[in-house]
Every structure is written in structure tokens, then in C-alpha cells.
Amino acid sequence: MPETDTGTAAGRHVVVLAFPFGTHAAPLFSITNQLAILSPNTLFSFLNISKSNKSIFSTNSNNILEPSIKVYDVWDGVPDGYQFLGKPQEDIELFMKAAPESFKKGIMKAVAETGKEVTCLVTDAFFWFGAEMAEEMKVAWMAFWTSSPVSISVHFYTDSIRETFGVEGKAGENETLNLIPGMSKVQIRDLPEGITFGNLESVFSQMSHKMGITLVKADTVFLNSFEELEPVITSDLNSKFNKFLSIGPFNLISPPKPTPDSYGCLDWLQKQRPESVAYISFGSVATPPPHELVALAEALESSKIHFIWSLKEHLKVNLPNGFLERTKLNGIVVAWTPQMEVLANSAIGVFITHCGWNSVMESIVGGVPMICRPFFGDQMLNGRMVEDVWEIGVKVESGILSKTGVIECLNKIFSHEKGKKMRENVKALKELAKSATGPNGSSFKNFTALAELVTRRGKFQPLVG
Numbered sequence: 339m340p341e342t343d344t345g346t347a348a349g350r351h352v353v354v355l356a357f358p359f360g361t362h363a364a365p366l367f368s369i370t371n372q373l374a375i376l377s378p379n380t381l382f383s384f385l386n387i388s389k390s391n392k393s394i395f396s397t398n399s400n401n402i403l404e405p406s407i408k409v410y411d412v413w414d415g416v417p418d419g420y421q422f423l424g425k426p427q428e429d430i431e432l433f434m435k436a437a438p439e440s441f442k443k444g445i446m447k448a449v450a451e452t453g454k455e456v457t458c459l460v461t462d463a464f465f466w467f468g469a470e471m472a473e474e475m476k477v478a479w480m481a482f483w484t485s486s487p488v489s490i491s492v493h494f495y496t497d498s499i500r501e502t503f504g505v506e507g508k509a510g511e512n513e514t515l516n517l518i519p520g521m522s523k524v525q526i527r528d529l530p531e532g533i534t535f536g537n538l539e540s541v542f543s544q545m546s547h548k549m550g551i552t553l554v555k556a557d558t559v560f561l562n563s564f565e566e567l568e569p570v571i572t573s574d575l576n577s578k579f580n581k582f583l584s585i586g587p588f589n590l591i592s593p594p595k596p597t598p599d600s601y602g603c604l605d606w607l608q609k610q611r612p613e614s615v616a617y618i619s620f621g622s623v624a625t626p627p628p629h630e631l632v633a634l635a636e637a638l639e640s641s642k643i644h645f646i647w648s649l650k651e652h653l654k655v656n657l658p659n660g661f662l663e664r665t666k667l668n669g670i671v672v673a674w675t676p677q678m679e680v681l682a683n684s685a686i687g688v689f690i691t692h693c694g695w696n697s698v699m700e701s702i703v704g705g706v707p708m709i710c711r712p713f714f715g716d717q718m719l720n721g722r723m724v725e726d727v728w729e730i731g732v733k734v735e736s737g738i739l740s741k742t743g744v745i746e747c748l749n750k751i752f753s754h755e756k757g758k759k760m761r762e763n764v765k766a767l768k769e770l771a772k773s774a775t776g777p778n779g780s781s782f783k784n785f786t787a788l789a790e791l792v793t794r795r796g797k798f799q800p801l802v803g
């Protein structure tokens with residue numbers, strides 16, 4: 339076994355463990371990259387399953403790999419010859435069962451290959467076992483939460499919520515979570531499934547519950563948000579966790595290289611009027627059922643709004659007959675867009691979204707109001723904040739996409755006084771986000787602190803003016 343050293347600057351070795359599903363691993367990789375840029379004398383090992391690593395580093399991606407980062411593939415937990423039974427979240431369940439052991443093996447390999455003992459452990463917050471691992475290795479545990487402050491707060495308070503409201507429909511679904519600081523507008527119905535309703539034994543429910551209990555042991559919990567967005571929740575979590583650092587919006591704190599625009603979305607947007615186009619995307623996991631795709635298509639066609647729709651190729655068969663041909667002068671339907679650049683383009687007037695956290699942050703950075711159709715997990719919570727707390731968007735009626743419902747929302751955004759107010763509100767948040775990530779802004783300072791905590795070196799330079 340190669341010799342290892344721990345004390346010297348050159349001996350620093352930060353191990354990063356990624357959760358390979360949804361949009362978790364890619365943002366953690368961007369942060370790792372940014373930390374590596376700031377600390378040239380520290381080695382980073384990024385551990386993730388092969389499939390997710392491949393997608394992060396695909397030829398199409400804009401990810402650059404700093405020379406001080408080594409990427410390792412760990413086992414995905416799927417035994418050889420395993421026949422999938424088609425259970426929901428089966429791949430996640432298999433992965434999580436194997437994760438503590440596969441990551442341990444991965445860490446041993448990284449230590450052996452680099453000759454450097456681990457000096458800090460950074461993990462997706464879902465990995466509650468990070469606390470034990472870090473304790474064994476006698477290093478700090480830094481936990482990265484990929485979603486919003488409101489959702490981590492809900493996981494932190496799960497036991498209190500269950501005690502107060504009971505489980506399985508004991509509380510009315512429109513009762514509000516007054517007991518939690520900053521959540522007076524949040525209702526029971528907005529909670530992710532597996533807290534008071536749904537399958538409390540599911541892999542996600544168990545994982546999130548354990549995480550909520552264990553995160554107090556983390557040296558630092560950090561996330562993609564900025565303090566000014568949710569000051570009450572932030573201040574509450576500051577008092578609960580050892581350190582709670584909002585370091586976002588990521589796309590301002592660590593601006594990525596432009597994503598390849600394979601379908602010419604940005605050129606198309608150049609020809610559109612300011613704030614006139616609807617951008618539609620439901621992220622990387624959620625898929626609206628076929629009848630909702632039809633309803634949305636009918637609403638777009640009938641309202642004559644110009645649009646860019648990010649829709650996976652195999653889902654196009656669900657669109658109404660002749661829709662693509664009839665609307666080709668008004669819109670484009672493409673399999674993938676450079677979303678951050680699209681939302682930052684002045685032609686975009688509204689974002690029809692599932693309220694995944696990255697999308698919400700990118701919409702705020704673009705100063706674009708939202709029409710929300712949340713599906714699962716944190717998305718209802720995020721949608722509630724968008725509509726009722728920040729007042730920068732509107733949820734579709736009854737929570738599903740209907741032709742009249744979407745048209746009504748479009749009218750609200752584009753023609754009503756309320757829509758004008760939402761646009762002003764989101765632009766004000768955009769300015770707050772810019773200040774937070776600018777010199778001496780809260781996120782700027784927090785990222786500097788994170789870089790110092792993880793690597794104990796490096797000065798963070800402002801990236802936005």
C-alpha cells in the first residue's frame with residue numbers, strides 16, 4: 339500500500355460522495371470543481387456510479403474536470419443478472435442498500451491510489467451514514483442538500499410534524515405548518531409523500547427521515563439558495579445545525595461554461611420579442627401523463643403564445659395529431675435545451691415548470707415568473723413558496739394541466755395586474771440573488787467559508803459584478 343500523509347497542505351484529500359439519481363450529482367460535481375479551482379494543492383476524489391458519471395462527463399456536457407479531481411465509479415448495487423421487478427424506486431433502493439459498503443470500498447481505492455488519507459468528507463445530504471464514516475475517519479462531514487431550505491426544514495421537523503398532525507389524514511390537508519418557523523403558508527398537502535401520508539416505509543421516506551435526524555451531526559450543511567430568499571427558515575436552521583451555508587444560486591456563484599445548444603434554441607430566441615415566450619420543462623424525472631401533455635399542447639396552440647418546449651423524443655407521440663406542423667411558426671419542441679441560458683434570455687416571459695429546485699433557482703436568476711405544475715417530493719413545497727410566499731408565479735388549477743387552466747394562468751401572467759406584480763417580484767429576487775453572490779454578498783461569504791472549511795485554504799474571488 340502506498341504511503342499516506344495527512345497533515346501537510348499537499349496531503350489534503352477531500353472525498354465527495356454523490357447521489358446518482360435526479361439532478362443531484364451534477365450540481366455536487368460543479369461545486370467540487372469550483373472548490374478544486376480555489377484549492378490547487380488539495381486533491382478531490384469524486385465517487386459516483388458509472389452511469390451517472392458518464393452522464394456528467396458526456397461529450398455533450400459542459401463539465402470540465404480540474405486536474406486535482408479524480409473520478410471513481412462505485413457499484414450501483416444491482417447484482418449481476420438481477421431482473422428488475424418494476425417496483426417504484428427499485429434502482430434507488432438497491433443502490434442505497436449497497437451504498438455504505440460500495441462507498442467504503444471506493445474510498446479505500448482512492449486512498450490507496452493517491453497515497454493520501456481522507457481529510458474531509460463531502461456527501462449528498464441523503465447519505466446519513468456519512469456521519470459515521472466521518473467519525474471513523476476523524477474528519478469533518480459536509481452535507482450537501484440539493485433542494486430548498488423549506489424542504490430540508492420539513493425533513494428536520496418530520497417527528498414534530500407527525501406528533502402534531504398525526505399520520506394518514508388525521509390532519510386536514512389544508513392545515514398550515516405554523517409550528518415551523520417560516521412555514522405559515524405551507525399546508526399539509528404540500529408535504530412530500532412519506533411524512534404524514536403516503537408510504538412511510540418507502541426508500542425515500544426512510545432515507546429523508548434518517549437524514550433529518552442525522553444532519554445535526556454534520557459539521558456543515560450547505561445548499562443552493564441564498565439567505566435573503568428565506569430569511570426566517572435560514573435563521574432557524576442556523577440555530578439547529580452546526581453550520582448552515584446557503585451558497586447559491588449556483589449558476590451565479592459558479593457560472594458554468596455555456597451548454598451546447600444542439601437544437602438552436604438561443605438562435606430561435608433571438609428572433610422573438612422581449613418577455614413573449616413560454617419556456618416549458620418538467621426536469622429530468624417527472625413526466626406529465628399523456629392527457630396533460632395534450633391539454634398543454636392545446637393551450638399553447640389556442641393561446642398562440644410562442645414557446646420552447648423541452649420534451650423527450652419518445653414523448654412526442656403523445657402530442658395532438660398535426661400539433662408540431664400547425665405550431666411550427668410559433669414554437670419549437672426539443673429533447674433538451676441549455677435551460678440556464680434559455681431562462682436568462684430576455685425573450686422568455688414565463689416558465690411552465692414542475693418546480694424542481696434547480697429550475698426554480700434558474701428562473702429566479704433569469705427574472706422569469708412561473709406557472710407551476712408540481713409532481714412529487716419537494717416540488718409542492720417549492721410551488722407553494724413560489725405562489726404564496728414570494729408571489730412570483732401561479733399554480734395550475736387543481737394541480738394538473740388542463741387546457742383552460744393553462745390559458746387562465748398565461749392570461750394572468752401576461753395580461754393581469756397580478757402578473758405584472760409577479761414579474762416585478764421575481765426581478766427584485768433576481769437582484770437580491772445577484773447581490774448575494776457578488777463581492778461581500780451572503781452567498782459569496784458562505785462559499786468562501788465552505789472552501790476554507792473543506793480545504794482550509796483558498797480565497798474566493800467574486801465571479802459576478
Ligand SMILES: O=c1ccn([C@@H]2O[C@H](COP(=O)(O)OP(=O)(O)O[C@H]3O[C@H](CO)[C@@H](O)[C@H](O)[C@H]3O)[C@@H](O)[C@H]2O)c(=O)[nH]1
Nearest residue numbers: 360361484485621622623648674675677678694695696697
Ligand atoms: O431541457 C432541459 C431540461 C432541464 N435542464 C436542467 O436540468 C435541471 C433540472 O433540475 P430540477 O429542476 O431540480 O429538476 P429534476 O431534475 O427533476 O430534479 C430532482 O432533484 C431536484 C433537486 O433535489 C428536486 O428539487 C426535484 O424535485 C427532483 O425531481 C436544471 O438544472 C435544468 O437547467 C436542462 O438544462 N435542459
